[in-house]
Amino acid sequence: MLETDGLLKEFGGLVATDDVDLSVESGERVSIIGPNGAGKSTLINLITRRLDPTDGDIRFKGESIVGLKPHQVVQRGVSKSFQTASIFPDLTVRENAEIAALAAEHGEFGLNFLTHRNDLSSVRELAEETLADVGLLDRADTEAVDLPYGDKRRLEIGIALAAEPDLLLMDEPTAGMSPEETQSTVDLIERVKAERGLTFVLVEHDMEIVFSISDRIVVLNRGRVIAEGTPDEIRGNPDVQEAYLGGVEL
Ligand SMILES: Nc1ncnc2c1ncn2[C@@H]1O[C@H](COP(=O)(O)OP(=O)(O)O)[C@@H](O)[C@H]1O
Ligand SMILES: [Mg+2]
Known part of the structure; x- marks a missing residue:
């Protein structure tokens, strides 16, 4: 690969x-x-x-x-979980995941998605699935800025996963996390590894x-x-x- x-x-x-x-x-x-x-x-x-x-x-x-x-590499199927830099703090958790899914399909910050309106429901679905995977579905409507540190780091992994990377x-990924946050991140990686x-x-x-x-x-x-x-x-x-x-x- x-x-x-x-x-x-x-x-x-x-x-x-x-x-x-x-x-x-x-x-x-x-x-x-x-x-x-x-x-x-x-x-x-x-x-x-x-x-x-x-x-x-x-x-x-x-x-x-x-x-x-970099965005062309993402479109080929390589994603990186970026440290905090990839989160838009003023958007909700869900919006962050949707943007990541969109960007992977249509290019970094590309607005050509407006011409692909049919794709939006699949983008929404993918974002929802990803948030479930990273355990943030119940916080989907929270602004990212208000998430605790460990949840922010999990959102970053979610943002990377929403691009459906190979x-x-x-x-x-666990730098700066508490032992509990570290454990839940490891569980997340294990789960994604098993499921995807x-x-x-x-x-x-x-x-x-x-x-x-x-x-x-x-x-x-x-x-x-x-x-x-x-x-x-x-x-x-x-x-x-x-x-x-x-x-x-x-
Ligand atoms: N942008 C940069 N400019 C100059 N030196 C850098 C830069 N990024 C990393 N380095 C140097 O390259 C070496 C490898 O760094 P890095 O890849 O960050 O190591 P690691 O992640 O294993 O700690 C280090 O000596 C670091 O100081
Ligand atoms: Mg390093």
Whole structure:
């Protein structure tokens, strides 16, 4: 489904991702871990086309997406759960989900949906379904600004899901959440994974979550992939323990 080939990103003299070959099969759940500054967010932002690679290629379903704009990548089927930035605070939860569903069909902020009025009922339905999935249906008419933090983060995941992605990218979706909010987000990811058979790439610092939710784990350090494997393989990998955890037992 996704393949990066020699992906290099430099910021001035700093190499943020260094020759990264990442491949994700359809239906696979891949987590990316690594210390702060390892290049995890850069890698995600390259895939969503928020950043241009310095070198290398990114293929989605066999076709290069390096020349595409971010909204074109969404239309191909790649969504990212953006941190809060994707929420329109003054709109209701429902309106936020509907806009996301519309944008995926008709382009980012494209107003050409006015010529596709027949599609609006399907957009409404999809938004409703998505809000049910993320457990926000009972708050559908609340203004997004009034949601508690954990619900806002779940709405972001909902906004990403409303685009009906084939591949969902999440960058630390539980950052800043309370233990209860974290648990309900993990439950949500598990449920969506079971119900929608979603392929995802997750960046997450909580190892308990990573080990329980992933089919495969990719370890980045200083921009390079230093290990990859199943949770069991990664748990026992001495290089990972050394580089990433300073020798702490996993
Ligand atoms: N827009 C940017 N401009 C300059 N340097 C950046 C930028 N974004 C990230 N970096 C640098 O690239 C490296 C990788 O960062 P990042 O991908 O955010 O790491 P991670 O998400 O693993 O913590 C870091 O050294 C960071 O300071
Ligand atoms: Mg990051």
